[in-house]
Amino acid sequence: MTVMVTNAEVLALEAAPAQGKTRATATADVPERRPAQAADRAAQPVLALSQIALTFGGVAALRDVDLAVAPGEIRAVIGPNGAGKSSLLNVISGLYRPDRGEVWLGERAFAQVPTARLAAHGVARTFQNLAIFKGLSVFDNVLMGLAHRVRSGFLRQIIGSPLARRIDAENRAAAEDVIGFLHLGEVRERAAGTLPYGLQKRVELARALVARPTLLLLDEPFAGVTLSEKLELSEHVRNARDSYGATIVLIEHDIGVVMGLSDRIAVLDNGSKIADGTPDEVRADQAVIDAYLGVAHQDITELAV
Amino acid sequence: MFDYQFLIEVLVGGLLSGVMYSLVAIGFVLIYKTSGVLNFAQGAMLLFAALTFVSLVERGSSFPVAFVITLAIMVVLRVSVERAVLRPLVNQPPTTLFVATLGLSYVIEGAAQLLWGTQVHGLDIGISDVPLDIAGVFISRFDLFAAAVAGSLVALFALFFRYTRTGLSFRAVADDPFAALAVGLRLPRVWASVWTASGIVALVAGLLWGARLGVQFSLSLVVLKALPVLVLGGFDSIAGAIIGGLLIGAIEKLSEVYVGRLFGGGIEAWAAYVVALVLLLVRPSGLFGQKLVERV
Amino acid sequence: MSAAPSTAQLLPGAGAFAITVGAAVAFGAVPLLGSDYLMDAVLTPFLALALAAVGLNLLTGYAGQVSLGSAAFLAVGAYATYNLHLRLPQLPLLVDLVLAGLIAAAIGIVFGLPSLRLRGFYLAVSTLAAQFFVQWALTKFGWFSNDNPSGVIDAPVLSVAGFTFTSPAERYVFSLSVVVVATVLTQRLLRAQSGRNFIAVRDHELAAKVIGVPLLRTKLLAFGASSFLIGIAGALWAFAYLRTVEPAGFNLDRSFQILFIIIIGGLASLRGAFLGAAFIVVFPLLLSRAGAALLGGVFDSGVLEMSQRIVVGVLIIAFLIAEPRGLIALWDRLWRAVARPAAIRNT
Numbered sequence: 027m028t029v030m031v032t033n034a035e036v037l038a039l040e041a042a043p044a045q046g047k048t049r050a051t052a053t054a055d056v057p058e059r060r061p062a063q064a065a066d067r068a069a070q071p072v073l074a075l076s077q078i079a080l081t082f083g084g085v086a087a088l089r090d091v092d093l094a095v096a097p098g099e100i101r102a103v104i105g106p107n108g109a110g111k112s113s114l115l116n117v118i119s120g121l122y123r124p125d126r127g128e129v130w131l132g133e134r135a136f137a138q139v140p141t142a143r144l145a146a147h148g149v150a151r152t153f154q155n156l157a158i159f160k161g162l163s164v165f166d167n168v169l170m171g172l173a174h175r176v177r178s179g180f181l182r183q184i185i186g187s188p189l190a191r192r193i194d195a196e197n198r199a200a201a202e203d204v205i206g207f208l209h210l211g212e213v214r215e216r217a218a219g220t221l222p223y224g225l226q227k228r229v230e231l232a233r234a235l236v237a238r239p240t241l242l243l244l245d246e247p248f249a250g251v252t253l254s255e256k257l258e259l260s261e262h263v264r265n266a267r268d269s270y271g272a273t274i275v276l277i278e279h280d281i282g283v284v285m286g287l288s289d290r291i292a293v294l295d296n297g298s299k300i301a302d303g304t305p306d307e308v309r310a311d312q313a314v315i316d317a318y319l320g321v322a323h324q325d326i327t328e329l330a331v
Numbered sequence: 332m333f334d335y336q337f338l339i340e341v342l343v344g345g346l347l348s349g350v351m352y353s354l355v356a357i358g359f360v361l362i363y364k365t366s367g368v369l370n371f372a373q374g375a376m377l378l379f380a381a382l383t384f385v386s387l388v389e390r391g392s393s394f395p396v397a398f399v400i401t402l403a404i405m406v407v408l409r410v411s412v413e414r415a416v417l418r419p420l421v422n423q424p425p426t427t428l429f430v431a432t433l434g435l436s437y438v439i440e441g442a443a444q445l446l447w448g449t450q451v452h453g454l455d456i457g458i459s460d461v462p463l464d465i466a467g468v469f470i471s472r473f474d475l476f477a478a479a480v481a482g483s484l485v486a487l488f489a490l491f492f493r494y495t496r497t498g499l500s501f502r503a504v505a506d507d508p509f510a511a512l513a514v515g516l517r518l519p520r521v522w523a524s525v526w527t528a529s530g531i532v533a534l535v536a537g538l539l540w541g542a543r544l545g546v547q548f549s550l551s552l553v554v555l556k557a558l559p560v561l562v563l564g565g566f567d568s569i570a571g572a573i574i575g576g577l578l579i580g581a582i583e584k585l586s587e588v589y590v591g592r593l594f595g596g597g598i599e600a601w602a603a604y605v606v607a608l609v610l611l612l613v614r615p616s617g618l619f620g621q622k623l624v625e626r627v
Numbered sequence: 628m629s630a631a632p633s634t635a636q637l638l639p640g641a642g643a644f645a646i647t648v649g650a651a652v653a654f655g656a657v658p659l660l661g662s663d664y665l666m667d668a669v670l671t672p673f674l675a676l677a678l679a680a681v682g683l684n685l686l687t688g689y690a691g692q693v694s695l696g697s698a699a700f701l702a703v704g705a706y707a708t709y710n711l712h713l714r715l716p717q718l719p720l721l722v723d724l725v726l727a728g729l730i731a732a733a734i735g736i737v738f739g740l741p742s743l744r745l746r747g748f749y750l751a752v753s754t755l756a757a758q759f760f761v762q763w764a765l766t767k768f769g770w771f772s773n774d775n776p777s778g779v780i781d782a783p784v785l786s787v788a789g790f791t792f793t794s795p796a797e798r799y800v801f802s803l804s805v806v807v808v809a810t811v812l813t814q815r816l817l818r819a820q821s822g823r824n825f826i827a828v829r830d831h832e833l834a835a836k837v838i839g840v841p842l843l844r845t846k847l848l849a850f851g852a853s854s855f856l857i858g859i860a861g862a863l864w865a866f867a868y869l870r871t872v873e874p875a876g877f878n879l880d881r882s883f884q885i886l887f888i889i890i891i892g893g894l895a896s897l898r899g900a901f902l903g904a905a906f907i908v909v910f911p912l913l914l915s916r917a918g919a920a921l922l923g924g925v926f927d928s929g930v931l932e933m934s935q936r937i938v939v940g941v942l943i944i945a946f947l948i949a950e951p952r953g954l955i956a957l958w959d960r961l962w963r964a965v966a967r968p969a970a971i972r973n974t
Binding site for chain 2: 749766
Binding site for chain 3: 119121141142143144145146150151153157158159160161162166169170171173174176178180183184185186190194233
């Protein structure tokens with residue numbers, strides 16, 4: 027990587043007042059933290075975005091967005107529909123190439139993250155519209171999360187060489203572990219496509235966790251699940267961080283669910299970050315209230331019509 | 332010395348047969364745009380139409396009467412196909428639908444020949460095949476006629492779909508069937524008119540090709556000529572089908588005459604496919620196909 | 628999909644028993660007791676088509692890449708074996724067979740390259756290019772058929788380590804051995820990570836990419852392995868079954884026939900490939916017998932051929948509508964109805 031900016035500078039950049047719409051709530055706590063972070067390399071962000079801009083045919087999806095995610099954090103990115111949340115996640119996972127800006131994964135900066143090498147960089151993600159492999163069993167779906175670790179060629183796999191067998195055994199053990207962790211044991215042999223929606227979401231989470239990613243991206247994990255499933259799922263997300271040590275970035279439309287779950291919350295509106303801070307800070311933020319109430323109003327009128 | 336006159340002759344001949352490819356391809360596009368089906372049975376339907384027409388004429392009916400009866404039969408066939416095959420398969424993946432039309436083409440080919448026999452029928456539509464001499468370039472009178480008929484039919488469809496109410500509904504359905512349904516368009520009616528239109532296309536194309544090659548089983552293979560056209564122009568673009576047809580017609584003849592010699596001829600069986608493939612690698616949705624932004 | 632429990636799961640211990648009995652029947656009883664007609668006109672073509680269907684199923688059923696050009700790879704396998712035998716007589720036949728498979732695989736990979744950018748119909752149409760190109764090349768260049776004017780090749784006698792397979796029973800046993808070995812190896816591939824990668828690419832290509840499935844390698848492996856198997860099937864078709872073949876025998880109809888086998892039998896199922904092949908081979912024979920019995924002389928060969936076309940077409944549509952998972956799904960359901968009560972009674 028030829029870029030000579032350090033992560034500390036990226037953080038500083040994010041904290042800089044020049045970035046426009048970011049509210050005082052977000053910047054207020056950073057000055058105290060900045061020296062500590064610059065000094066302490068352990069606190070280097072797992073993920074940092076600097077000045078990410080993305081347009082689709084002239085329409086701005088993201089406007090100079092900065093974000094820094096500390097190790098072990100559960101970080102939510104919320105915002106109304108069309109705010110750019112999914113675009114942000116797709117930039118982080120390399121599905122979109124931003125027009126400007128950089129994505130830092132640990133110590134490496136990318137203009138576009140190489141999607142095919144994402145897993146090798148310790149990043150896993152889920153998708154908003156389920157992306158499980160319907161034709162594979164639950165166990166095999168989970169096993170797929172380790173596909174990038176299978177280094178044996180197909181001939182070795184056919185004859186079952188010692189290397190192929192060793193990798194296979196390691197991967198199966200890891201998969202068993204996650205299956206137990208997420209209580210999927212009872213359905214482990216079922217074809218994933220035949221399971222109810224909530225369980226399919228859990229299978230996708232298991233597939234993402236099995237490689238023990240340093241960074242886990244969750245795209246609207248709570249969309250379309252029932253209330254009890256929401257509680258259960260958020261418990262799983264917290265456990266994923268606590269037991270598997272994954273730093274988690276999750277995108278959510280519904281502000282309520284993430285308040286109790288997240289350590290910090292970034293709020294996007296119309297492609298820009300309008301707030302970033304602890305749940306309490308975000309809750310009290312006037313811009314967030316405006317953005318959300320405005321949207322809520324529209325929703326209500328739409329429903330009334 | 333390079334013979335430019337000959338080049339022009341080959342080129343014009345290619346473009347003229349290209350018009351007929353366009354006609355067949357449009358039959359595909361109409362149905363693909365509205366129901367998302369790549370109707371492989373289009374070739375079989377073309378064969379069925381031509382065979383029915385010829386058999387009626389051989390049994391003493393006049394051209395116009397035979398035309399109308401055949402058209403009526405084609406529409407009935409189309410509608411029953413829609414009811415019996417496509418409707419039960421709605422919401423299935425496109426590949427499943429495609430294979431179903433493959434099965435359908437077997438049924439129609441078998442039925443057509445069982446009904447009307449397997450022998451070759453001549454079809455004389457009264458156009459002499461004495462070449463026309465235009466400024467020293469010889470052009471087949473028949474090709475010219477066929478191209479004129481195909482061309483006017485294509486133009487007629489283009490106007491129809493641009494300026495009539497049905498045409499507007501067609502475009503709406505093609506764009507977004509759910510939205511069209513939501514605003515109250517009656518899908519079955521749009522489908523019926525599209526299937527009728529593609530029935531007319533099948534009949535006319537069948538007659539033109541039949542007059543040229545004789546009405547026989549190999550007519551249904553015309554579908555294989557249309558596929559590279561579709562790939563080139565995009566499965567969902569009428570303009571693409573027209574231009575793709577002309578391009579393929581020209582490329583086929585030119586490559587056969589100037590490149591084919593090097594390999595001992597016969598390359599028109601695959602030249603069009605290779606050209607279409609190379610283009611696809613550069614532009615994966617064809618020359619005119621819509622490029623959709625994938626939502627993740 | 629493959630959620631239906633296999634025989635072995637339903638009746639523990641019965642699996643090994645069934646395999647032993649099956650092998651004894653297939654390798655022992657059938658060649659000893661079966662008629663020449665049965666082996667020559669039914670079982671040998673069944674085996675060749677079943678192997679071709681296994682190959683196509685790997686590509687289309689498992690990896691989700693539709694191909695309309697299978698017959699091209701049958702032809703490559705047949706003509707490559709012929710030429711290897713002719714031009715490198717010092718090589719043993721089995722080596723010829725494997726090399727022919729590898730040549731088919733190489734050509735399959737070339738025609739599979741567009742799959743990296745093309746999807747669905749566009750890819751299917753591109754596989755047609757393989758179909759037309761190969762058929763053209765074999766007819767056009769005399770070298771492939773040792774300068775036979777119409778591209779016809781006559782198969783040499785099959786011989787392995789001094790033992791020749793000439794009688795129908797011997798050729799059947801040869802085909803059976805090749806098909807069994809090839810199928811077992813395919814099964815192992817499909818059960819390993821490569822097999823899971825195929826299905827992942829089929830079910831959700833983007834998710835597969837994000838997880839780190841190498842798309843390029845996975846798709847090309849699918850095309851290569853599939854063409855390898857189909858190529859070997861082509862060699863069996865030409866050498867063990869027909870023994871005199873011409874390029875026209877590997878036309879588009881043949882490609883469709885193999886596609887129909889995997890659809891009727893059941894996509895993404897190796898057992899389905901065998902069931903489908905059995906159906907496609909036996910069914911026309913039954914139909915012609917029935918036709919002759921019912922209508923006598925009226926039923927000429929032209930009418931027969933057309934009726935077959937119609938019935939095959941109707942069956943395809945009927946399967947797609949009524950049981951998209953094919954004969955194998957019917958089979959499994961039937962088996963469960965028979966086996967489960969028996970299993971419960973035994974416990």
